[in-house]
Amino acid sequence: MPVTTAPAALLALYDREMRRGARPDGPDAVVERVGRVVRRTAPAHGWNGIEWSGFVSAREADEAIAGQIAHYTSRGLPFEWKLYAHDEPADLGERLSAAGFTAGPDETPMAAETDALTLTDSVPDGIRVVPVTDAAGVDQVAEVHERAFGDDASRFSRRLLDALTTTPDTVAAVLALAGDVPVGAARVELTPGTSFAGLWGGGTVPEWRGRGIYRALVTHRARIAAARGHRVLHVDASPRSRPILRGLGFAPLTVTTPYVYEPPR
Template identity: 35%
Template sequence: MNKEKLLELFNKHMRIEITYPGSRVEQAESVVRQVSLSNERGFILFSKMNESTADAIIEEQITYFNNLKQSFEWKVFDYDQPLDLRERLRSRGFDIEEQEALMIMDLAEGDQLLNILLKPEIRRVTDVQGIWDIIKLEDDVWGVSHQALGERLVQDLHDDPANFFAYAAYVDGKVVSAAWMYLHEGTPFASLWGGSTLADFRKRGLYSSLLGIRARDAAEKGYQLLMVDASSMSEPILEKHGFHCLARSTPCMSPRY
């Protein structure tokens, strides 16, 4: 599948039409908003602007979310217009985070990953305690609290167990590596998240096994495309397993309301 077709599918299914758990989608004239129904932040995943309209639309969105007393993330892709959108957001007080690579794999071309030998430490996590074991791992790896993430994953496990898949690598009863996946019904996409590993357990094939088991489960459920927002550390590993960089995106966090 060529890049132009993949981008068309990605924009349609994952930026415009998608509704995330715990959110409502609002398709305004110039943006698509994901408004949180709880205390989580909102998102703008898609916008349609040009150089003459961008500044006014940015102000409209800041005012809109401020009135809701809700912070939000504006996800800017490198092909979004105007091309200086990220810098316009920066000048308006947004915090600009590290750029991510949008990595896509067509499972029709994924024999290498689908047939990878899985490490025996990998297990599917299906209970709340398992989710909090994963969150402890995240806290240990990154040195910050992931309480809000844990609450979201527990909610997703409860609300939509058919489309939320979590996995962990256990050594002596302890989670040493973990990842999760969402199947997006009505689309060809499964999105992959996480992939953290304790330092002492890296370079043992656990990350690759977590990719492999998610690819197999997605394929078994009839999904064709895997997508990952990859860090600079993960990008070369994903490339090695057959993923291709489709675009680059930057999370831009709104100024405080």
């Protein structure tokens, strides 16, 4: 694949390999194609949701929405319908809202071929980047996550430790340390048999932002992905990270919105 692949072609490849061809991300996760929906069902601390849908009519969409609500509700699981701007029908987001889903903030999926990235091996003064290999490291990643994003990291940290323990070929995590203090963290998810590696959870604690830590963490993860044979990096970029990623060579592909359904208590 040439390093000049257009964003539209990368999006088509992503739809084919990562959405329609989604694979389990852990030993207890199940990916199924049910009609024109690809869904992932995992334990409560895992990610549960709809990876892809391709409806040919509004009626088919409504029936599928009801079916997925029944599937996850019967298991007592909240789930996410990850809606992409090019998904059909065009009013699918409105139909999800009408069915009881809550829309989260939009994100911008971006992608880049590893050979086309502008990377640097430099790290900010006083910072070292180290791999995460054990529960103590996962605890430090969770500490950064909570300070950087302001939300609870207990489910995420359990999922990361599970992956590092049972399927270490599918994930790698890194920490940025100032001395022995964790100030940045991130992970890369590597999907065997695909072109893609996903950058997730990249965060820096507030007092260390603006010094190049996020860029250094992207570089480290890009090198891990390339060494393991993944040619394309993808990331759901926030407004804060988009300019940095553009500078490194990432291009926006589309817009995605998470629609979350909470089962009645």
